[in-house]
Amino acid sequence: MSSIKVNPPGGSYEIKIEEGILSRAGQEIKKISGAGKLFVVTDENVYALYGETLRKTLAGAGFAVNFHVLKPGERSKSMRSLERLLSAMAKADVTRTDAVVALGGGVAGDIAGFASAVYMRGIACIQIPTTLLAQIDSSVGGKTGVDLPEGKNLAGAFHQPKAVLIDPSVLKTLGGREFRDGMAEMVKYACIADKSMFDALMEGDLQMEKLITDCCDIKRRIVEEDERDTGLRMVLNFGHTLGHALEASAKYGRTHGRSVAAGMAHITNSSERLGLTEKGTAAQLIRLLKKYSLPFKIPGGREQAIMEAIRKDKKQLSGKLNLVLLKQIGSCYIYPVGIQEMEKFL
Ligand code: GLY
Numbered sequence: 629m630s631s632i633k634v635n636p637p638g639g640s641y642e643i644k645i646e647e648g649i650l651s652r653a654g655q656e657i658k659k660i661s662g663a664g665k666l667f668v669v670t671d672e673n674v675y676a677l678y679g680e681t682l683r684k685t686l687a688g689a690g691f692a693v694n695f696h697v698l699k700p701g702e703r704s705k706s707m708r709s710l711e712r713l714l715s716a717m718a719k720a721d722v723t724r725t726d727a728v729v730a731l732g733g734g735v736a737g738d739i740a741g742f743a744s745a746v747y748m749r750g751i752a753c754i755q756i757p758t759t760l761l762a763q764i765d766s767s768v769g770g771k772t773g774v775d776l777p778e779g780k781n782l783a784g785a786f787h788q789p790k791a792v793l794i795d796p797s798v799l800k801t802l803g804g805r806e807f808r809d810g811m812a813e814m815v816k817y818a819c820i821a822d823k824s825m826f827d828a829l830m831e832g833d834l835q836m837e838k839l840i841t842d843c844c845d846i847k848r849r850i851v852e853e854d855e856r857d858t859g860l861r862m863v864l865n866f867g868h869t870l871g872h873a874l875e876a877s878a879k880y881g882r883t884h885g886r887s888v889a890a891g892m893a894h895i896t897n898s899s900e901r902l903g904l905t906e907k908g909t910a911a912q913l914i915r916l917l918k919k920y921s922l923p924f925k926i927p928g929g930r931e932q933a934i935m936e937a938i939r940k941d942k943k944q945l946s947g948k949l950n951l952v953l954l955k956q957i958g959s960c961y962i963y964p965v966g967i968q969e970m971e972k973f974l
Contacts, residue, residue, distance in 0.1 A: 630841040634848045636788060636855040638770055643792040643844050645837055650756060650795040651681050653729075654689030657754055660791050663727040665692040666754075667717055669740035670731040671700040674758050677801055682731055682756070694720045698736060705735045705774045707783065713743045727752040727790065733759035733806075734766040734884070738784070741772030745787030752790040758798045760810020761885060764817070764843035765864075767792050769851040779940055780872060786856055794844075796836045809885025811920045816892060817843045819913060820866050823958030830916055863960050866952040867892030870926065870973075873937035877930055889917050893924035898973040899953040904963065906956040913957070931974050938970060 629646040642660075649656065657666065666686050670679060675697045686693045696716050698704040717728075730740035730753060737755055744753035757767035773784020799807065811829075818826035825842055828835075847864070854861040871891030875882055896913050899905040917924045926934070938949065949970055951963045965973070 630837065632841065632844050632848055634768070634788075634852065636770065636851050638786060638855055639788040639790075641789055641791050643768060643794065643848075645794040645796065645841050645844070647797045647837070648795060649793050650678060650758075650798060651685055653682060653756060653793055654685035654687070654691065656793055657686070657691070657727070657729070657791070658689045661727050661752060661754070663691065663725060663752065665694065665720070665722060665726040666729050667720060667722050667726065668693060668695045668729045668731055669698065669713065669736050669743070670695065671698045671704065671733075671736055673700045674732040674736065678731065678758065678798065682729075686729075694722075698739070700735075702735060702775065705739050707774055707776070710739055710743060710774050713739060714747055717743065717747055722747065722751070724748045724751055727754055729754045729756060730767070731756045731758065733757065733762045737762050737767050738772055738781070739774055741770070741787055741789065742774055742784055745772050745785040750787065753787065755789045755792045757792070757794060759802060759806055760799055760840075761806075761813050763794045763796070763799075763840050764810065765813050765847065767794070768844055768847045769861075770855065771857075779876060779937075788855075792844075794840060796840055799836060805883070808920055808922055809883050812885035812889040812892075812917075812922050814839060814843055815913075815916055815920070815922070816864075816866050816888065817846050818916075819892065819954055819957055820863050820952070820960040821846045821958065826912075826916065826957050830919065832919070859962075862950050862962055863952050865950075866954070866960055867895060869938060869949060869951055870894055870934065873934040874926055874930070876937040876940075877933035886923050889922035890924060890926045893917055894926050895951065895973060896954055899951075899963075902972065905954050909954050909956050913954075934974065935971065939967060 632643040728744040730737040755767035757763045770788035773781045776782040867888040871888035875887040896910040914924045
C-alpha cells in the first residue's frame, strides 16, 4: 500500500494506492468525510463491474447512496450530460455537506469533478479511478470539465478532490486497448521526468502499484508547484498538442493515449531533427512505444486538419503555443513557438 499527500493551494488531499481499496471505500471515505449522502457518478460498463461492490461498502459505512449511470464514452462529457447530472443531484437532495464520488475513467472523473465544482458553488468530490489513464493522470490534480462542440475540455474548473482511492486490481478487467492507452501516459511521465521508469518499462518490469505511485508522485510535484497550469504543469502536455489535434481531427475517433503516443513520437522526431533534442532520443522512445503496441506515426495527409485543430487549441495564448520538448529521456523543457513555426514540427 502506498500513500501520497498532495498539497496544492486549492486544498490538500491524500492519494491511496492499494489492491482491494475499492471494496473498502466506505471506511476510507468515512475517515475523511462527514457527508451523509454520497452521489456516485459512473458509466454503464463500470457499474456492471463494480457498482454493487461500491454500493455495498458505502452503505455498510452508513452513507445514503445514489448512483447516476452515464452512457460509456466521450459523448457523455457534454454540457447536456452535465445538466442532467446536476438536475439528478438536485432531485436527490444532495446538499453542500454531501459528496460526489467519481467511479470510472476520465469521462466519469472529469464530469463528476466539474459537477462537484459547480453544484451549490462547490461540494466535495472523491475520485475512484478505474482505468490506468485515470489512475495516473486525470483523477489527480483537480482538472475537471466537459467538451464543447468546438473542442475538448473547453468548459471546466480547477477543483481538487477530497481524496483519490486507487485500486490497481481493477486494471485486470481493462481491455488491452484501454490498458495500452494508459501505458502511453506512463511512457509520457517516464520521458519527461524519470529515466529509471523508462528503463523499467523497456525491460517490461510492470510492477503496477509502484509504477502508479511513481507517476502520481511526479504529478503531485508538478501540481503543487503549478496548480492552475500557467507554467510547469504544461510539461504534462508532452505529446498532447499534436495528440489533441489528432484526436480532434479524427472527431474523437482515435483514443487519447494512442493520439498522445503518436504526438510524442512525432514531436520528438521533429525536435531532434531541429537540433532541440539529444540525438537518439526519438529512436529510444519509438522502441518503447512499439513494445507496448502504441502508434508512433501521425497518419499522412492529416497536416491541414491538424494545423486547423491546433489553431483552435485552447493552449494557444496570443498566437503562441507552448510545446513540450525532451532534452533527452527523463528530462524536458517548454519551448514557446508561434503558429507559423509550429508548421516546422509537423
Ligand atoms: N492531464 C494534464 C494535467 O492534469 O495537467
